[in-house]
Amino acid sequence: MNNDVAPKSFLHYALGSGLGHLTRQFAIARSLQKQTAGKFKSTIVVNSEFAPVVTQAIAHRGSNQIQFETLPSTCSPTEAENLLARLIGVKQCACLIVDVFPRGLGGELSNCFANHPDLPKALVARNLPPAYLQQFQVESFVQKNYHRIFRIEPEAPFANLPQTQLTFPVVFQSADANANPNPAQSDQRRILIVGSGTPAECQALRKLTAELKSIAHSDNHGDPSRLYEFHFHGPTLPQSNDLFHWPLVSQLAGYDLVVGNAGYNLFWETQLAQVPAVLFAQPRKYDDQSIRSKLNWPMPAIEIFDRIRSKLSAASQSTGPTLVRNSIDDLTTSILSLLKSFD
Amino acid sequence: MSSDQTPEWQPEKNAALCAEISGFLFQHPCGMYARHRCHRCEKPTCVAHTVTQGEQTICESCSELPIDQALPTSSKGWLDPSYWIDIDVDIHVDNRPMWYRKKSGTRKSRSDKSHRQHTADPVMDFTDADEIGFDNSEPNKILAEQPDWENDMGAS
Numbered sequence: 050m051n052n053d054v055a056p057k058s059f060l061h062y063a064l065g066s067g068l069g070h071l072t073r074q075f076a077i078a079r080s081l082q083k084q085t086a087g088k089f090k091s092t093i094v095v096n097s098e099f100a101p102v103v104t105q106a107i108a109h110r111g112s113n114q115i116q117f118e119t120l121p122s123t124c125s126p127t128e129a130e131n132l133l134a135r136l137i138g139v140k141q142c143a144c145l146i147v148d149v150f151p152r153g154l155g156g157e158l159s160n161c162f163a164n165h166p167d168l169p170k171a172l173v174a175r176n177l178p179p180a181y182l183q184q185f186q187v188e189s190f191v192q193k194n195y196h197r198i199f200r201i202e203p204e205a206p207f208a209n210l211p212q213t214q215l216t217f218p219v220v221f222q223s224a225d226a227n228a229n230p231n232p233a234q235s236d237q238r239r240i241l242i243v244g245s246g247t248p249a250e251c252q253a254l255r256k257l258t259a260e261l262k263s264i265a266h267s268d269n270h271g272d273p274s275r276l277y278e279f280h281f282h283g284p285t286l287p288q289s290n291d292l293f294h295w296p297l298v299s300q301l302a303g304y305d306l307v308v309g310n311a312g313y314n315l316f317w318e319t320q321l322a323q324v325p326a327v328l329f330a331q332p333r334k335y336d337d338q339s340i341r342s343k344l345n346w347p348m349p350a351i352e353i354f355d356r357i358r359s360k361l362s363a364a365s366q367s368t369g370p371t372l373v374r375n376s377i378d379d380l381t382t383s384i385l386s387l388l389k390s391f392d
Numbered sequence: 393m394s395s396d397q398t399p400e401w402q403p404e405k406n407a408a409l410c411a412e413i414s415g416f417l418f419q420h421p422c423g424m425y426a427r428h429r430c431h432r433c434e435k436p437t438c439v440a441h442t443v444t445q446g447e448q449t450i451c452e453s454c455s456e457l458p459i460d461q462a463l464p465t466s467s468k469g470w471l472d473p474s475y476w477i478d479i480d481v482d483i484h485v486d487n488r489p490m491w492y493r494k495k496s497g498t499r500k501s502r503s504d505k506s507h508r509q510h511t512a513d514p515v516m517d518f519t520d521a522d523e524i525g526f527d528n529s530e531p532n533k534i535l536a537e538q539p540d541w542e543n544d545m546g547a548s
Contacts, residue, residue: 065547066548154545336548373425
């Protein structure tokens with residue numbers, strides 16, 4: 050672990066499985082770096098099973114201004130609490146930014162906050178189960194402990210709290226998001242299947258890619274006038290021929306359609322990139338993905354293929370720009386104003 | 393639909409959000425930035441949920457009603473509980489529960505598109521937690537079997 054003492058640092062608490070929490074907090078850290086001209090560093094605490102793969106993938110993109118502190122995915126709440134307490138002291142923490150789980154996944158933040166009442170704290174709020182909010186009186190905890198709350202989707206709670214702002218969506222801002230790194234040839238349709246979520250779900254989507262390729266080549270189901278090209282992108286086997294660009298957002302413009310799970314990041318990244326998507330609502334303990342998609346997994350590959358064709362046909366006829374814009378810079382501007390209020 | 397869709401359009405800060413109700417399992421407001429206001433019920437609507445009738449822009453829900461009708465425009469607008477007379481729960485033929493509202497003695501099924509606006513009442517509607525108890529689909533079975541919170545550091 051890195052024991053260097055930094056002058057001032059943002060501390061991003063991004064525990065949770067999958068790539069979503071890690072990606073979002075890295076995006077926020079990057080936006081903060083841009084807005085402060087590198088005046089602050091950022092340390093991102095993660096326990097995703099994919100963290101080692103991501104840190105390797107970003108070796109060429111990251112800087113010493115943004116660093117990861119990785120816990121095991123099976124860490125205990127006490128281990129997380131101890132690490133956080135150490136980092137708050139060692140890193141000269143200017144502000145703690147918590148992703149989605151106000152009390153921590155194991156309730157570990159309640160003790161930590163009691164020891165640091167004057168530390169500026171911001172919450173990036175996504176939807177949470179009402180039963181959980183009620184059982185643990187989360188809204189009361191949030192009102193008492195967080196100085197700023199960013200609701201990054203309309204379904205996020207805490208709308209009535211005075212320190213709340215609606216800033217959505219908040220996703221990675223890629224400088225080259227509008228470029229097309231892989232222009233299609235003639236009638237070719239490039240479809241990207243994104244492996245995300247749990248490792249098992251990634252594998253299932255990888256298998257789906259092979260099935261869709263097979264269906265597309267079949268005389269009974271393929272469209273003879275168009276060529277469908279399927280690509281799988283996932284962190285499961287980075288050492289294989291699978292694509293793995295992180296973050297994904299810079300690659301989306303090169304595809305005609307995306308298939309994947311209806312997690313927050315992929316849903317909003319495809320919306321902002323105006324790329325049609327076939328997304329599946331996966332069961333999650335805390336995230337209601339059905340607010341973003343009506344499709345449940347599993348679904349037969351042939352049915353998915355039909356949906357892909359329908360979506361491509363509909364997309365070719367629709368016009369008009371997206372009505373959504375990335376609000377990540379609004380969020381980080383607000384965090385910086387929060388810091389000023391503490392000076 | 394609006395003719396003012398330009399690539400340069402950006403929502404104003406604190407712009408209103410479309411209040412048209414959508415969603416498959418859980419009804420919820422659309423959430424997109426609003427560009428219009430319905431001439432009949434006055435709720436803000438996005439481009440996707442706006443229908444042009446002559447020179448008027450109306451919401452998708454009002455467009456399905458007869459021309460002389462609209463959703464209520466009381467001081468509370470379309471979410472006024474006084475609009476809803478009763479709520480009932482029935483069992484569908486495949487034993488999946490479906491709930492619907494009675495309006496002026498007329499029953500509407502969940503498949504009726506005009507019904508979806510009736511589920512927006514925050515006072516009388518079931519909550520998401522109740523939905524888990526009714527829904528026998530596999531994803532919600534998994535959720536229903538996990539009542540313990542803050543016991544999984546690998547959740548998401």
